[in-house]
Amino acid sequence: MLIHSDKTQNALADAFAGVDLWIFDLDNTLYPYPPGLWAQIDGRMGSFISDLLSVDRIEARRVQKDYFLRYGLTVRGLMKHHGVKGRDFLDYVHDVDLSDIAPNPPLGEAIATLPGRKVIHTNSDRLHVDRVLARLGIEPAVFAAIHDIETTGFEPKPAPRAYDAVAKIEGGAPHRAAMFEDSARNLLEPHKRGMRTVLLPTQCDIASAGKEGAHIHFATNDLTGFLRSITDTMA
Numbered sequence: 001m002l003i004h005s006d007k008t009q010n011a012l013a014d015a016f017a018g019v020d021l022w023i024f025d026l027d028n029t030l031y032p033y034p035p036g037l038w039a040q041i042d043g044r045m046g047s048f049i050s051d052l053l054s055v056d057r058i059e060a061r062r063v064q065k066d067y068f069l070r071y072g073l074t075v076r077g078l079m080k081h082h083g084v085k086g087r088d089f090l091d092y093v094h095d096v097d098l099s100d101i102a103p104n105p106p107l108g109e110a111i112a113t114l115p116g117r118k119v120i121h122t123n124s125d126r127l128h129v130d131r132v133l134a135r136l137g138i139e140p141a142v143f144a145a146i147h148d149i150e151t152t153g154f155e156p157k158p159a160p161r162a163y164d165a166v167a168k169i170e171g172g173a174p175h176r177a178a179m180f181e182d183s184a185r186n187l188l189e190p191h192k193r194g195m196r197t198v199l200l201p202t203q204c205d206i207a208s209a210g211k212e213g214a215h216i217h218f219a220t221n222d223l224t225g226f227l228r229s230i231t232d233t234m235a
């Protein structure tokens, strides 16, 4: 795993030459999760399930964890077993205060400057993407497409079918694509398919698991700087 530095300019030039599809995860990749945001979302998942099933919060949490482990996404269990409309659940849990997300227009400019298509592929939903981009001060039009959990038929990364759904829409050769993620396991499949992979390391143990693997080609804590370096090598 390479941590980005000036010494890796040649490695960057080699790795990203010819790449014309840039795929970005959203949460913890385009911005660091502010402290307390996950607790807000987690709390709203709990209250939704506890209202839906008329159970206390402890039982709601057990159900949530069970569905998350079984289906990779809590919402899929709720859809499958309780007829919940996915969008209703996601709109509810993402109705949180995002004011702690710091604006970052330079990141939007660095993304816009990359050659080719720039897209988002997130396990989250479109409304949340729009709200986060608004907070970041990044125009949604920077991205040619936003692939959310509905695009992938509620198949979350790292399931191969999630990447299949995006690949079907985007087309193109995988070796001309690069993927940026905070979750190391979500980069296994892109690596297998021949994409370039870039990890945004976080403090989260689940996201970091496997970060030393050969499927992580680059890692950086400074996405804007990293993208600028790539653009510079192409100039």
Ligand SMILES: [Mg+2]
Binding pocket: 025, 026, 027, 028, 029, 181, 182, 183
């Ligand atoms: Mg993420």
